[in-house]
Amino acid sequence: MEEQRTRRSRTWGGPPRWWRHGPPGWGRRDDEDRGARWPWRSTLLLTVFVLAGSTFASHAQADERAPLDVFARVLLLAGCGVLLWRQRYPAFAAFATAAAATVYLGAGYAYGPVFLTVAVGCFGAIVAGHRRAAWAAVGMLWVGHVLVAHWLYVWLPPAGGEPAAWSQEIVTATWVIAIVAVSELARVRREQWARDRAERALAARRRADEERLRIARELHDVLAHSISVINVQAGVGLALLDSDPEQARTALTTIKTASKEALGEVRQVLDTLRAPGEAPRAPAPGLDRLPELVEQAASAGLTVEVLGRVPALAPGTDLAAFRIVQEALTNVVRHSGSRSARVRIDRAEGALRLRIDDDGPATGADAGGSGNGLAGMRERAAALGGTIEAGPLAGGGFRVLAVLPLKSEEAR
Structure with missing residues (x-):
């Protein structure tokens, strides 16, 4: 047809x-x-x-x-x-x-x-x-x-x-030029408004993506660390339930404490999501809570030695440093056979240097946290203009080295 x-x-x-x-x-x-x-x-x-x-x-x-x-x-x-x-x-x-x-x-x-x-x-x-x-x-x-x-x-x-009269043609030509000029000006302004709207929409989408990444990192850091501790202590409790009930009770107590802390931090993140215009109810964690990390790692059977003095940091840098150390210790608990680790804190040349070492050996192919944890650490450091280096040591073990730039008032 x-x-x-x-x-x-x-x-x-x-x-x-x-x-x-x-x-x-x-x-x-x-x-x-x-x-x-x-x-x-x-x-x-x-x-x-x-x-x-x-x-x-x-x-x-x-x-x-x-x-x-x-x-x-x-x-x-x-x-x-x-x-x-x-x-x-x-x-x-x-x-x-x-x-x-x-x-x-x-x-x-x-x-x-x-x-x-x-x-x-x-x-x-x-x-x-x-x-x-x-x-x-x-x-x-x-x-x-x-x-x-x-x-x-x-x-x-x-x-x-x-x-x-030819002077009348000048008036007519002026009128024609005025029409075109005003129309061109309106077109340019309209295109500029359209570009501005597109840029604002793109910036809003970018901020939303960054916020989603930040929330994903927070949830990963909180849950990965706490669940790793819970997993280790659950294994200890099951192994000693019959032979050493008191030690099994200690493991269950550690599980309860770790799960309570994880729930609190997850609730804080969710409260921020529900009320984006309000400040969080609890302060963001920082390196001042490093003793808690050491204690939690000890409850999971990992001895952590802290070297250096914790400096006063801006909230964003303090949170990133805490999460990096937390993730590095979590990876030691999950992926390393070593029962000891060292955290060294230095401040030099306007930057904060965090070095986390363990003696190994690795317990699997993904030793050192080659998945989301290491990616999250790199994103946190990059957001502050810093860097993350992670890899095995020549004599065995694994090292995470984070360099975070400090502001002028922090570097003093």
Whole structure:
């Protein structure tokens, strides 16, 4: 059936291909044009103003121009009515209004608000991106006016007319340039607003992504450390339940403490999510809680030696340093056969250096935390402009070295 319709169209001279598939905004509607509304209110107001103003102008120029008749009013209505399509077909509206105004002036009718329809049509075309079409339309109007006012006036009404002064063409050219300039300014401002909106939306999405990553890191650090301690103590409790009930009780007590602390920190993160505009109810953890980490690691069977003095840090740096040490000790508990680790804290050259070592040996292929934990540490350090180095030592064991830059007041 489609082939038959195409064949009949070619045989009987159907509309040419260029008419059916014209440029966007001229002979067909794009997807975005389908949602455009009919601007009938503004068009109706403009039509009333143009008709009333042209009638007044005709009376004022009765000695120089032809009086308004039915043909003049048809031209005015056509020039205004075509503006209903200025949002769907902006280039067509620009040319149609310019053509109607050119015929109106060529018929000898009075100067007046007829130029306003051209201004609105060309303004809509330029703002919609059809700049060349709008320039061509106003250029056509100006050239038509020059021809009518200086050469064709002999054959056109009103009878006995004289050529217009060239100074009038300067006024007309100035009016045309003003239309184009104002339209171009509006187009530039509109594009700038669109870019600003897009940049704000992109920045909002970026902040949301960063916040999701931060929350994911927090939850991972809290849960990974606490669950690792719980896992180790659960194994100890099961092994000693019958032979050493007292030691099994100690392991269960450690599990209870670790789970309670994990629940508290998870609740703090969730409270922040539920009320993003409020401050957290509890302060963020920092290196001042390092003794708690050492105690929790000892309850999991890991002896931790802390070397160096804990400096005063900004909240963001303090939290990142605490989480890095926490994750590194968690990896020792989970992935290393060593029962001892060393945490060294140094402050030199405007940076905080955290070094966490264990003596190994590794208990699996993922020793050292090569998964989300190490990635989270690197993200925390990178967010502050720092670095993370992690890898096995030559003599056995594993090392995590974090370098976090300090602000000027922290580095003192």
